[in-house]
Amino acid sequence: MGGIETMFDAARRQDEAGLVEKKVLTMPSFTTLGGQIIRDVRIGYETYGKLNARGDNAILIAHYFSGTSHAAGRYAHADTEPGYWDAIIGPGKAIDTERYFVVSADTLANLNTSDPNVVTIGPASLNPETGKPYGMSFPIVTIRDFVNVQKALVDALGIRKLHAVAGPSMGSMQAIEWATAFPDMVERVVAVIPAGLEADPYLVGTLNVWTAPILLDPDWNNGDYYGRHGPYKGLAMALKTIVLNGRHPGWANAAFGRKPATGAGDLLREFSSRYAIEEVLDQAATSKVCWMDANSLLYTAKACQHYSLGHQGKVLDAVRRIQASILLIPAASDLLMLPHYASKAAASLRACGKSVEYFELEGDGGHFDGLLAIGQADGILRKFLSH
């Protein structure tokens, strides 16, 4: 009977945690780091678990570049895939939703403007002053702005302390920025496949290369393409580059090797004949084009380029404000956020007397191991969150 009860409980818990509801934060006005005002802000968020009476068991999850607030669970039982970090967020998991109240919000200028589960405001939104989409007149937003929106959300939810802020990639930028922006609210930071304490100039260059094909596409039309044919080719090319940069030869070899693409003709005689890896990259890119907005990709890339704890002073001055313990989790085969960025950050943090733990994900899947192989961090996460 005990066994059956346990199974029943587990199923019930999974039901509760697995079905996720999108909620919306509204802000009449938001002032960006650059001093510009955005009116009628609406930002989507999800929560898993329950806030305790003291308001101090919350964990905030910040999403990656092309991600959304859907960090865990399913919207419906029929969903084929759960949220991106479902391996570590849920009842009994490392980020245990029976203990913690987990919150995750969509960023400003989120890429996935056509995803019905994303609520964001950005260049594709209507400017209430003109009744037309902002396009490139939308204010520049930064990682700090993402954090400031999340602060408003956290306050609105009655959260008084963040047991942790965690996020992969661009989410790591937000997590670390939180610890310097609101040091007495953040007890722990979990920075996965992290950029470090600022966007390295090499990363700034990489982000430039991601966005360049959109600017090159005549259909971009200086960002004024809403209601007409958008810069889909430029966007697809940007996404292809992102997928490639997010991966590693290990992935390409395991999945396709040097196989020709479906229906490829004579590779030595037909210029259009190509390899499977080329086809797969194009498919991965094209499948996302209908969900994503090219201008929003430009804005999100700009936010990442501007990421620096030193934007209001020097980086180390900001680091000194940090009260949180920090867990850095790079991926060994990451070719985008090089493990070098994490070890450099660890050295700077330690030099300022901060508590730092470092755990490297093994594997040869590249940057995306921070999403797909995060299960490896289960043990270190449980330990880090419990002490």
Add this chain to the structure above:
Amino acid sequence: MGGIETMFDAARRQDEAGLVEKKVLTMPSFTTLGGQIIRDVRIGYETYGKLNARGDNAILIAHYFSGTSHAAGRYAHADTEPGYWDAIIGPGKAIDTERYFVVSADTLANLNTSDPNVVTIGPASLNPETGKPYGMSFPIVTIRDFVNVQKALVDALGIRKLHAVAGPSMGSMQAIEWATAFPDMVERVVAVIPAGLEADPYLVGTLNVWTAPILLDPDWNNGDYYGRHGPYKGLAMALKTIVLNGRHPGWANAAFGRKPATGAGDLLREFSSRYAIEEVLDQAATSKVCWMDANSLLYTAKACQHYSLGHQGKVLDAVRRIQASILLIPAASDLLMLPHYASKAAASLRACGKSVEYFELEGDGGHFDGLLAIGQADGILRKFLSH
């Protein structure tokens, strides 16, 4: 007096070796690996040093993706820069032109069609049958085709044995291909920043990303742009990506850090304001656009994608034919031809009983360390070439 004589000799030797003359190989007809015929082939080459009577002191140098046959020396005393491997090729240098007869040839479909010192045939050349540029009707050429042209040159020059074939990056592909194509002619292979024994599928994907902006540029016009405005924006973007992929954060940090670009306005308020690294990448790319042909870049990328010792059988069958000793010289910080490619190649070669030496260039300059930091290999090169 001895000292003065020595200085005099050194100056005279430098004069002789430093002034390089471009020569041209002509072939009435060349059949590609794909079985297509190219007529009236003209290929530029340079030689340094003198062939001995036995014809066995020759070293062939094969160039990299965007390179030319100008491996060493100067065309005129006023030249600001010598050839790319001048640090290791010349009188008394590791590849000693007082001992060796060094030969270097332009590849088929060489990118630098507007460089007056490059002689090549490719999509920008006139098709004698139509009197118009080939454009995309030029036959697909491969690394093996580059090698076959070099074989014709080597035969024409009376070379009977190659003491070594050496090359960086795409040049490494040619060097290794030589050892399997003409095993009894090649005594040593020096593969610098090497791709390994075939283009990794991840590299195939990277090359796809390099070429994609050209295909996206409306001025490309399916390759038919000669005599009108060419796909300069797409070409510049391709070159920008190549420069970035060829580098590493170490370079970006040392040179620019997170400095804003010249004349940048408020980074938080003006979307067009950018960082120095972005400006530098664009300048590096744009400065080369006037020398290079977009279609030729597509063809050279295709040649690299098709690089595999296994194209006429399996890779290991080809490896077993190799008689040469092989020296692999990856660069530690290479993000394009990962050191992993070199160590994988070393393992395969050793498993087939081949003689392999392995030397890693230190530094944080990325792939380009195979050109710019090649001086580090001076000692290992001298030793490898002398036993």
